[in-house]
Amino acid sequence: MPILEVEDLSISFKQYTSKWQQETLTVISGLDVVLEEGEILAVVGASGSGKSLLAHAILGILPGNAIQSGTIKYKGETLTSARQEELRGSEISLIPQSVNYLDPLMRVGKQVRASAKSGDPVTLQRDVFEQLHLQEGVENLYPFQLSGGMARRTLLSTAMVSGAKVIIADEPTPGLDPVVIKEALKNFRAFADQGCAVMLITHDIESALTIADKIAVFYAGTTMEIAPVENFKGKGEALRHPYSKALWNALPQNGFTPIPGSQPQSNALPPGCLFAPRCPIATPACGEARPEMRELRDGKVRCIHED
Amino acid sequence: MKIEAKNLGFRYDGYPWLFRNVDLTIQPGEIVGLKAPSGYGKTSLCKILAGYEKPVEGEVLLNGEPINSKGFHPVQLIFQHPEKAVNPRWKMDKVLNEGWRPDQSLLDLLGIEKEWMTRWPNELSGGELQRFCVARALGPDTKFLIADEMTTMLDAITQAQIWHAVLEIVRERNMGMIVVSHEEKLVQRLCHRVINLDEITSRM
Numbered sequence: 001m002p003i004l005e006v007e008d009l010s011i012s013f014k015q016y017t018s019k020w021q022q023e024t025l026t027v028i029s030g031l032d033v034v035l036e037e038g039e040i041l042a043v044v045g046a047s048g049s050g051k052s053l054l055a056h057a058i059l060g061i062l063p064g065n066a067i068q069s070g071t072i073k074y075k076g077e078t079l080t081s082a083r084q085e086e087l088r089g090s091e092i093s094l095i096p097q098s099v100n101y102l103d104p105l106m107r108v109g110k111q112v113r114a115s116a117k118s119g120d121p122v123t124l125q126r127d128v129f130e131q132l133h134l135q136e137g138v139e140n141l142y143p144f145q146l147s148g149g150m151a152r153r154t155l156l157s158t159a160m161v162s163g164a165k166v167i168i169a170d171e172p173t174p175g176l177d178p179v180v181i182k183e184a185l186k187n188f189r190a191f192a193d194q195g196c197a198v199m200l201i202t203h204d205i206e207s208a209l210t211i212a213d214k215i216a217v218f219y220a221g222t223t224m225e226i227a228p229v230e231n232f233k234g235k236g237e238a239l240r241h242p243y244s245k246a247l248w249n250a251l252p253q254n255g256f257t258p259i260p261g262s263q264p265q266s267n268a269l270p271p272g273c274l275f276a277p278r279c280p281i282a283t284p285a286c287g288e289a290r291p292e293m294r295e296l297r298d299g300k301v302r303c304i305h306e307d
Numbered sequence: 308m309k310i311e312a313k314n315l316g317f318r319y320d321g322y323p324w325l326f327r328n329v330d331l332t333i334q335p336g337e338i339v340g341l342k343a344p345s346g347y348g349k350t351s352l353c354k355i356l357a358g359y360e361k362p363v364e365g366e367v368l369l370n371g372e373p374i375n376s377k378g379f380h381p382v383q384l385i386f387q388h389p390e391k392a393v394n395p396r397w398k399m400d401k402v403l404n405e406g407w408r409p410d411q412s413l414l415d416l417l418g419i420e421k422e423w424m425t426r427w428p429n430e431l432s433g434g435e436l437q438r439f440c441v442a443r444a445l446g447p448d449t450k451f452l453i454a455d456e457m458t459t460m461l462d463a464i465t466q467a468q469i470w471h472a473v474l475e476i477v478r479e480r481n482m483g484m485i486v487v488s489h490e491e492k493l494v495q496r497l498c499h500r501v502i503n504l505d506e507i508t509s510r511m
Contacts, residue, residue: 044462045462046432046434046462046464046465047432047433047434047435047460047461047462047465048431048432048433048434048435049462098388098390099388100390100391145319146346147345147346147350148345148350148387148388148456149345149346150345150346171460174387174456174459174460176345176489177343177344177345177489178489178491179344180344180345181489203460203461203462203463205463206492246464247462247463247464248463250463250464250466250467251463251492252466252467252490252492252493252495252496252497253492253496256467256470256471256496257467258464258465258467258468258471259464260468261418262418262420262435262465265420265422
């Protein structure tokens with residue numbers, strides 16, 4: 001059963017370009033994604049492709065100048081901002097991307113305990129710290145005294161003690177050593193197996209493959225492909241979108257081959273397929289219209305060529 | 308130029324030693340991976356080598372000489388979090404040209420677009436910001452480069468692009484480089500050899 005459904009989500013920002021002129025920048029367009037109960041969905045893609053914004057939209061914490069359209073449903077019910085406020089931190093929990101989200105003036109143990117909603121906060125916090133290999137004294141430290149990896153594990157702990165149904169983890173693993181990554185991912189898997197769900201926003205495709213069920217590939221603010229994890233192997237022959245293939249083949253273990261160019265800026269999006277300017281198999285037809293998302297071989301793709 | 312660390316030791320006041328008796332030598336043109344579990348002082352070691360921190364014990368030598376603490380530091384460090392390494396109140400062109408004026412060919416190699424120059428740091432993604440930090444660190448007087456989880460926050464294509472550019476420059480100028488990364492596969496791909504910090508240090 002879907003626990004979280006995002007349909008046709010678009011997010012734009014109003015910005016002043018000069019003193020009197022405003023401009024609307026569309027950073028996410030036509031984005032669809034579904035999170036099922038008991039499932040881990042990994043969201044991968046270029047930085048700046050709107051992965052974090054999706055997380056912030058689900059929680060209703062976009063900045064004030066954001067304009068949002070489309071629907072987000074939680075357990076079949078459309079999320080209003082009042083509902084979002086009620087759910088965030090209790091049923092839906094976010095692990096933010098930047099370690100700057102820690103309160104610099106509060107000891108980290110106390111910060112983690114503040115998110116525990118039931119049970120004894122101190123026991124919960126100490127258990128989680130132990131699971132994530134944070135030593136005993138760490139709870140009394142301030143964020144500036146932690147290493148990057150320790151700060152990230154502290155952020156992870158806040159979500160793990162919260163008792164949420166949905167965890168949205170925004171890049172939880174960078175800078176952690178493999179043992180801790182494995183431990184954290186194992187926690188996510190156990191959490192999903194209890195019937196909860198995890199949206200794992202990451203660019204660490206390799207780690208995502210070890211625990212996720214499906215992978216959604218983002219580019220320039222929309223979903224290019226949704227594929228079962230089994231498709232990510234070899235030279236990516238089973239993948240549906242040329243961007244997913246390029247991403248896969250750029251990994252250090254699979255060729256390390258970069259494709260030229262960079263993701264289009266949101267104020268200069270191409271009229272047709274967003275990937276067309278960098279796509280090795282693009283034809284004139286690709287430049288005409290944005291391809292619709294369609295079902296293909298047990299997954300979804302937004303490309304007119306693949307069959 | 309050859310970089311040497313002799314008997315380095317570091318601790319924060321009143322805390323146990325992070326590491327002690329660290330000796331390492333890296334030849335010009337050599338790319339060396341540095342590994343250790345998180346919290347073992349990898350970043351502190353990088354900061355000492357790049358002159359951001361003073362070691363409590365020991366010294367860092369470049370071509371057998373201590374490094375002059377005034378002026379441009381020949382050992383440049385690229386941090387994990389670019390958003391914390393740029394001045395949030397400076398536009399990107401000012402950030403980029405703080406130490407030297409990178410030429411157009413370097414900007415092209417790193418894929419830095421002209422429109423980005425007039426933006427504020429919070430208007431760019433991590434990958435875009437990191438390209439600026441790389442360009443900024445590659446001045447003509449840079450003799451040695453340290454990449455502390457430089458591409459950890461970036462997607463695979465951007466990561467490959469930045470590394471290909473950095474490797475090209477490092478090879479061309481015969482610079483030495485330390486790569487700190489948890490990504491085993493990346494280290495294998497890039498480095499001539501790997502140093503394990505917990506094998507070359509004592510924490511007493």
